[in-house]
Every structure is written in C-alpha cells, then in structure tokens.
Amino acid sequence: xxxxDEKVGELEEALRARGVRMTRQRAALLTVLANAEDHPDxxxxxxxxxxxxxxxxxxxxxxxxxxxxxxxxxxxxxxxGAPARFETAxxxxxxxxxxxDTGDVIEFCSDRIERLQAEIAAEHGYEVVHHRMxxxxxxxx
Amino acid sequence: xxxxDEKVGELEEALRARGVRMTRQRAALLTVLANAEDHPDxxxxxxxxxxxxxxxxxxxxxxxxxxxxxxxxxxxxxxxGAPARFETAxxxxxxxxxxxDTGDVIEFCSDRIERLQAEIAAEHGYEVVHHRMxxxxxxxx
DNA sequence: TGACTTCTTGCAAATCATTCTCATAATCAA
DNA sequence: TTGATTATGAGAATGATTTGCAAGAAGTCA
Numbered sequence: 001x002x003x004x005d006e007k008v009g010e011l012e013e014a015l016r017a018r019g020v021r022m023t024r025q026r027a028a029l030l031t032v033l034a035n036a037e038d039h040p041d042x043x044x045x046x047x048x049x050x051x052x053x054x055x056x057x058x059x060x061x062x063x064x065x066x067x068x069x070x071x072x073x074x075x076x077x078x079x080x081g082a083p084a085r086f087e088t089a090x091x092x093x094x095x096x097x098x099x100x101d102t103g104d105v106i107e108f109c110s111d112r113i114e115r116l117q118a119e120i121a122a123e124h125g126y127e128v129v130h131h132r133m134x135x136x137x138x139x140x141x
Numbered sequence: 142x143x144x145x146d147e148k149v150g151e152l153e154e155a156l157r158a159r160g161v162r163m164t165r166q167r168a169a170l171l172t173v174l175a176n177a178e179d180h181p182d183x184x185x186x187x188x189x190x191x192x193x194x195x196x197x198x199x200x201x202x203x204x205x206x207x208x209x210x211x212x213x214x215x216x217x218x219x220x221x222g223a224p225a226r227f228e229t230a231x232x233x234x235x236x237x238x239x240x241x242d243t244g245d246v247i248e249f250c251s252d253r254i255e256r257l258q259a260e261i262a263a264e265h266g267y268e269v270v271h272h273r274m275x276x277x278x279x280x281x282x
Numbered sequence: 283t284g285a286c287t288t289c290t291t292g293c294a295a296a297t298c299a300t301t302c303t304c305a306t307a308a309t310c311a312a
Numbered sequence: 313t314t315g316a317t318t319a320t321g322a323g324a325a326t327g328a329t330t331t332g333c334a335a336g337a338a339g340t341c342a
Contacts, residue, residue, distance in 0.1 A: 021288095021289065021290075021337090021338055021339075022338085023289095023290065023291080023337075023338075024337090025290080025291075026290090041328095042328080042329080043328090055291085055292080056291090056292095057291070057292050057293075058292095058329095059291080059292065059293075059294095059329090059330080059331085060290080060291060060292075062328090062329060062330070063290080063291085063330085066330095078219075078221070080219070080273070083327085083328060083329090084328085084329090097261075097262060097265055097267060099267070100270055106265055108261055108265065110257060110261055112257055113254055113257050113258070113261075116251060116253055116254050116257075117254070117274075117276055120238075120249055120251055120254075120276070121238060121276050121278050122281070124238060124247055124249065124278075125280060125281055126238060126240070126247075126276070126278035126279065126280060126281060127278060127279060127281050128276050128277070128278050129241055129277050129278060129279055130277050131274070131275060131276045131277060132221070132273065132274070132275045132277070133258075133272070133273070133274045133275075134272060134273045134274075135258055135261070135262050135267070135269050135272045136269070136270050136271050136272060136273070137262050137265075137267035137268060137269050137270060138267065138268060138270055139266060139267060140263070140266055140267060140268050162308090162309055162310075162317095162318065162319070163309080164308070164309070164318095164319060164320080165308085166319080166320070167319090182299090183299080183300080184299090196320085196321080197320090197321095198320070198321045198322075199300095199321095200300090200301080200302085200320080200321070200322080200323090201319080201320060201321075203299090203300060203301070204301090204319080204320085205319095207301095224298080224299055224300090225299080225300090
C-alpha cells in the first residue's frame, strides 16, 4: 500500500464523517486524484477514472469535482484559454508558473509576495479572501 | 470635445496608419471603450455600442475586440467564473482587486511584486512573458 | 436482512461565452 | 466610380460545463 492509497483511505473516511456518501465513482475519482502528480483537466480525470471503473460518466466527474471543491479536497485552477485543471488541496497554498511552450505547470510560493498582496489590499480597505497569481513564462535563452 | 473623444480620434488614426479599416462599427466600439471608466464584458459593450449604432452585432463586437487586442488597444481580463472583461490598454500595466460582493474592479500596481515575480521565474530558469494577479477581496469589517 | 427515504448516476438535452460560416455590404485605393 | 479586398449580420457551430429526469445505489432503522 503506497502513500497515495493511504491518502485515499483517509479522504474517504474524512468525507464520510462529514456526511458525504461514498460511491464507486467517487472512490475512483479520489484514487485518480490522489495518484495524480500533475494538473489534469476534467476530461483527463474522466479518462483515468474509467480505467478503474468504466461506468463513470463525465457528468459525474464534474459533479464530484464540485463536491470535492466544496469540501476543500481539491482545488480548481483556470488558466488562460484552457479548460479548468484540478489538484488535491493537501499541499499548502502555492501559485503557478505556466510554460507557454509546453503547457507545463510549476508550483511555487512566496511569503514575501503574499505579504505584499495583503498590504496592498489593506491600503484599499480590503482583505484578501483568496488570490490568483500566474506567471506565463518561457524558458530562458 | 472631451478627453475621450480626443482619444477616439487618435486611436482611429493610429489604427488606419497600421492598415486597419475604419468602419462604422469599429468607430462605435472605440467610442464606447474610450468612454468606459469600468471593465465591461462583451455583452455590455454590445449594449453600449448599439446606443451609438443599433446595427452593431455581438459577433462584430467580439471580432473587433480581438482585433483591438492584437493591436494592443484593449486588454482582455478573465476573472473567476465570469465572462471576459475589457479595458483600453493606454494605462500602464496593473493588476486587479475584485470585490467579491459587488464585482467592482480596482486597479493597482506594485513594482516590488513584479520584481519578485521576475526573480522567482528566474530561479526556475524562466522569464516572465506576462502574468496575471488577482486579489479576490472583501471590504474590511 | 428487508423496506424506505434520500442521494447519485448516466444519458441526453440545455447553457453560456465565444467563434465560425457564408452571403451581402462597406471600405479604400486607383 | 470601379474594383479588389475586407467587414458585417444572422444564425449555426463549438467546447466546457451544468442540468433534468428516470433508474439505481447508500445509509438508516426495525
């Protein structure tokens, strides 16, 4: 039993404890998400989930992703001109570098930037509920 | 003749100089854009353009917005879960605070953040082509 | 375990923003 | 004005996501 499978078990239990019904399809999607090292979109998640349970429909993938987002189990990212991509929300907050040539996504985080953001918001009388920062980049010459 | 009308004239001329045909519809949209103090979406721009020239179609609004974006006359912003919003690109680069309760958009910019972004990208072997930073905020209680 | 209530699912049809097709109309250079 | 080229309107097409509905599972309680 690897790390990801362990994670799936924990997630299932946590969700059940919060009154979420555990179905075949939801378990399949949780497994896919826990094993994903990338940032797949709904279609790709659907493809992978079908390998575990061929009956899973795309509609259910979307429904389950919404559910998991509400439960703070996954995060949805919408990058420019592309379908939304998903990842498990267990990692601490981070932002993304998007490689314009390959579509690769690299994660990073910077306390200094976050602090500056809060400062700027405060100057305008606001507090940051959440933010989005994406750097669309190209490999250096 | 106010500031915005002057801007429209300049824009028309600049576009013509670049070989862009000036049509009734394009002029209408330029006028709307030059007079917009907010960040309207395509539908709203269509509504406003119709007040000047009722024949303008939504398809043309979209086509013209693409054209103007290519010509660096307007910038398109896609905020969370909402249609794209547009603004003239004459202002220097800036980022946005989005008021979650009202949908209001406030502009700001921070050299310090931009510098940090470039630094972070460089650490990963990248250079920033462009970026997106949005602070989804609520008024401070 | 069986019976029930309530939630889930798959499928297909519906949305929504945006783009495209194509026949017609307008722009601009000569 | 004329002609070559490009733009436009109307509506159909697209792609991602959501939804309505009838049928199928989950969790509950006796």
